[in-house]
Amino acid sequence: MAEKDLRLVDTDKPNLYRETFPYSEFPKVIFDHERVEYEIPEKIWITDTTFRDGQQAKPPFMPEQILRIYDLLHEIDGGTGLIRQCEFFLYSERDRKAVELCQERGYEYPEITGWIRAVAADFKLVSQMGLKETGILTSASDYHIFLKLRKTRSQALSGYLDIVKAALDSGVQPRCHFEDVTRADFDGFVLPFANELLKIGDDYSQPVKIRLCDTLGFGLPWPGVALPRSVPKLVQGLRKIGVPAEQLEWHGHNDFHKVLVDASTAWLYGCCAANAAIFGCGERTGNPPLEALVVEHAQLKGMTEGVNYAAITELAEYVRKEMNFEIPRNYPLVGRDFNVTRAGIHADGLLKNEEIYNCFDTEKLLKRSVGVAITDKTGAAGIKHWVEAHYDIQIAKHDPRIVKIKDLIDAEYAADRVSVISDDEMFAWVGEVFGTDVPALRS
Incomplete structure (x- = not known):
């Protein structure tokens, strides 16, 4: 110029x-x-x-x-x-x-x-x-x-x-x-x-x-x-x-x-x-x-x-x-739900191959393991995923204990619940359903 x-x-x-x-x-x-x-x-x-x-x-x-x-x-x-x-x-x-x-x-x-x-x-x-x-x-x-x-x-x-x-x-x-x-x-x-x-x-x-x-x-x-x-x-x-x-x-x-x-x-x-x-x-x-x-x-x-x-x-x-930063739960990369799925069909895909519904290896690169949030849409596959993520166990999604937990979740939403199921509730239900056979928690 x-x-x-x-x-x-x-x-x-x-x-x-x-x-x-x-x-x-x-x-x-x-x-x-x-x-x-x-x-x-x-x-x-x-x-x-x-x-x-x-x-x-x-x-x-x-x-x-x-x-x-x-x-x-x-x-x-x-x-x-x-x-x-x-x-x-x-x-x-x-x-x-x-x-x-x-x-x-x-x-x-x-x-x-x-x-x-x-x-x-x-x-x-x-x-x-x-x-x-x-x-x-x-x-x-x-x-x-x-x-x-x-x-x-x-x-x-x-x-x-x-x-x-x-x-x-x-x-x-x-x-x-x-x-x-x-x-x-x-x-x-x-x-x-x-x-x-x-x-x-x-x-x-x-x-x-x-x-x-x-x-x-x-x-x-x-x-x-x-x-x-x-x-x-x-x-x-x-x-x-x-x-x-x-x-x-x-x-x-x-x-x-x-x-x-x-x-x-x-x-x-x-x-x-x-x-x-x-x-x-x-x-x-x-x-x-x-x-x-x-x-x-x-x-x-x-x-x-x-x-x-x-x-x-x-x-x-x-x-x-x-510092009380408000990071939205769905915020990319660091939000609490960034790599958490709620859909049952997605959870089923994660169980078969994590790459189907996870955009990269979040555990390796960000130390964020993929998760499943429990709602009325989660399904047995999502419940299985949650249990295996928190306990030292491998379990089939059709296991009677998984089915029983699903029944408890379904009953909550049948009674017009709108919020997600908390981890504390899931821990309590696992304890109730597994009884004395509750597996060890993952570290």
Whole structure:
């Protein structure tokens, strides 16, 4: 792209893309039918925003809780650099205490980075904490530049560039967060801004990173979708003006249920880093789930030696028990019912071959054995599966004792029960039906 195409387009009025974002209606999907090619980087990785964006949706985490999560992220990463960085707030004493505790660990991964406003005074916090990199809020859309900051594009750009230079002068690598990029004027502001950052990076011999922030979840993964909502065209447009893949990062939100596919799409089109938070926590609808991106990475690039996938389960157990995280029972990978079936025909299939109704070896990879929940739909096969999962016994589904337990369950639902049968009830019924021949419990 020629240099003349990268000059800032200053305007008197904001471009709010009303044909795409009417506000009084749902946003529109606009197709231009122009496709771009995949450009999957050789290495792709995850960055974490649990301690920044994640905390914006939850009560503040205690420093000791942050430390434990940080330890578990390090354990999942296994020294591979898959979970490359974590970003932290730096404003409160509690924030700084958490950073200090994590710094004491001395881990290479995840690297500790900061997040600040585009204010020169905030760099004192970064320097005081001894951080090498920090994110800087640099809003990109006219919604933010005109309506929030009350500035023109040229005024906003000038201020952003000054703060980037201040970061580099202080020895800190800046990461510019292009807030609301999926409503921004790509040719008129985003590309000129990115081009100026490339020049500054050359002048300082220090790369400036760019985080593409889909602040309201407007990003779309489909080929042929027009800017500014097109994730492929946002990433590829920056790649074409010379922004290296390793300097690009995607940060999404889940307002329209596309947060994971958008992050994966960014990887596919030339963005090395995908920003995430554990179990999709984050402001409003949340960020890409970190654990989902770990598994997505394994699907795209293959299993990574050293990554401890099973520690995902340990992380879920910790935040559920110690931090009251509400993880829905049917939540993928870590929900209590993730690999639990209620249908009798499914349970029968599991007994014949687990692969029929289990998406991968959950016991090996996540330390989550497949389970069966007992309802009126479970059937004898499901009861057999439950008994064998909890007791050291192999038993036929037509065994009179299994039939007797099924009769007890059927009687409950015949009396208008609507809830599932609890494990405690099942243990009691097994004791009643088996009598003195109750088998030993599995460890």
